[in-house]
Amino acid sequence: MHDFQYRDGELHCERVALSRIAKEVGTPCYVYSHTTLVRHYRVFDGAFQSIPHIVAFAMKANSNVAILRLMAREGSGADIVSGGELYRALRAGIPPSKIVFAGVGKSWEEIRYALETDILMFNVESSDELRAIDDVAAEMGRRARVALRINPDIDPQTHPYISTGLKKSKFGISAARALDEFKLASSLQHTEVVGVHKHIGSQLTEVAPFVDALKKVVALVETLKGHGTDIRYINIGGGLGITYSDETPPLPKELAEALSPLIRDLKCVLIMEPGRVIAGNAGILMTRVLYTKEAEAKHFVIVDAAMNDLIRPSLYNAYHDILPVREVQRGNPVTVDVVGPVCESGDFLAKDRTMPEAKPGDLLAVMSAGAYGFTMASNYNSRPRVPEVLIREGEIHVIRRRETYDDLVRGEAIPEFLR
Numbered sequence: 070m071h072d073f074q075y076r077d078g079e080l081h082c083e084r085v086a087l088s089r090i091a092k093e094v095g096t097p098c099y100v101y102s103h104t105t106l107v108r109h110y111r112v113f114d115g116a117f118q119s120i121p122h123i124v125a126f127a128m129k130a131n132s133n134v135a136i137l138r139l140m141a142r143e144g145s146g147a148d149i150v151s152g153g154e155l156y157r158a159l160r161a162g163i164p165p166s167k168i169v170f171a172g173v174g175k176s177w178e179e180i181r182y183a184l185e186t187d188i189l190m191f192n193v194e195s196s197d198e199l200r201a202i203d204d205v206a207a208e209m210g211r212r213a214r215v216a217l218r219i220n221p222d223i224d225p226q227t228h229p230y231i232s233t234g235l236k237k238s239k240f241g242i243s244a245a246r247a248l249d250e251f252k253l254a255s256s257l258q259h260t261e262v263v264g265v266h267k268h269i270g271s272q273l274t275e276v277a278p279f280v281d282a283l284k285k286v287v288a289l290v291e292t293l294k295g296h297g298t299d300i301r302y303i304n305i306g307g308g309l310g311i312t313y314s315d316e317t318p319p320l321p322k323e324l325a326e327a328l329s330p331l332i333r334d335l336k337c338v339l340i341m342e343p344g345r346v347i348a349g350n351a352g353i354l355m356t357r358v359l360y361t362k363e364a365e366a367k368h369f370v371i372v373d374a375a376m377n378d379l380i381r382p383s384l385y386n387a388y389h390d391i392l393p394v395r396e397v398q399r400g401n402p403v404t405v406d407v408v409g410p411v412c413e414s415g416d417f418l419a420k421d422r423t424m425p426e427a428k429p430g431d432l433l434a435v436m437s438a439g440a441y442g443f444t445m446a447s448n449y450n451s452r453p454r455v456p457e458v459l460i461r462e463g464e465i466h467v468i469r470r471r472e473t474y475d476d477l478v479r480g481e482a483i484p485e486f487l488r
């Protein structure tokens with residue numbers, strides 16, 4: 070459920086007409102609904118109310134500080150994957166006691182930064198990393214809390230690029246090696262093992278892979294408890310899918326009902342790292358049609374947004390619904406490629422899409438773009454990154470202004486010898 074709906078033939082975000090937003094901030098732009106974000110967070114959090122838990126919003130889905138502040142107000146923590154994300158989380162007021170740090174390649178600087186700010190824990194992915202964390206903690210006279218990320222070797226049945234829990238994946242530690250890693254971790258002086266972590270992939274549309282993976286984690290936690298390692302946190306990662314076209318992913322409540330019985334008796338705090346399910350359908354990318362072009366084999370709708378603004382179609386062949394902002398009656402739907410101005414054949418937002426005929430000047434809404442949209446945007450082709458706006462109670466709040474040409478060259482320098 071989201072708050073982008075037609076009213077009197079025009080697509081609105083909550084009570085605000087998208088055309089009004091286009092007039093105020095121009096196109097392309099990202100538009101987020103405050104109501105949807107809050108509802109999605111509360112539904113997810115509420116589903117797990119019967120067990121002690123922390124929701125750590127996966128910041129890589131959407132890391133705008135205003136969105137993070139909103140999450141912090143709702144009680145969310147953060148799942149971070151870099152020092153930059155830690156900086157953003159702290160700027161937004163997310164308490165360090167609810168921040169968990171994932172990723173296979175944490176640098177020493179990032180580890181130091183996270184220890185200084187006393188985050189809840191590191192999700193550790195290798196023995197090298199474990200030793201690095203222990204070394205940095207020793208240097209600082211601290212003790213690092215860690216969870217080991219287990220690779221449960223479960224096929225989440227999703228796109229290979231967003232599947233992370235298979236044996237051949239770079240993520241996590243295999244179940245076979247897990248005990249040895251836990252032994253190593255327990256032997257380190259400046260490291261305290263407090264949890265087990267897993268994340269098997271993204272855009273999962275079934276409950277079964279979550280259940281299968283958690284069963285493996287629970288078995289491991291029981292073994293560890295038998296060895297005297299007291300595991301206090303079980304982190305099941307993120308990955309719950311959303312409806313982009315006709316997927317019917319489980320509701321958070323259904324996920325909670327399937328998972329809660331498995332861990333209720335363990336007396337652990339459950340950590341979850343949802344990203345897409347909170348932010349995905351809470352945002353759109355609005356774009357304007359520049360030209361239409363009838364090539365011999367194809368019809369193209371050329372819009373002002375491109376792969377640098379939303380890379381998911383190019384990168385994952387991802388499907389995003391594209392809706393006309395003003396409902397039009399222009400005869401039969403047509404089959405087109407919706408493409409951007411970037412000089413790459415891979416620059417498209419939709420391929421062979423049947424939709425109402427679009428004309429230059431029309432506004433289009435690329436739906437479900439609130440997660441992995443702006444955060445994956447780049448300046449490729451020297452295109453300034455687009456603004457982000459948050460709609461709340463009929464008001465338009467610019468939470469990131471459009472970049473300028475000056476922004477594009479900020480930090481660049483011409484060396485003396487070229488002057």
Ligand SMILES: *Cc1c(COP(=O)(O)O)cnc(C)c1O
Pocket residue numbers: 127129130148171172268270271272306307308309342343344345346440
């Ligand atoms: C990407 C990621 C998430 C979030 O995944 P979603 O599919 O957006 O819920 C959570 N945890 C880890 C470790 C991740 O890499």
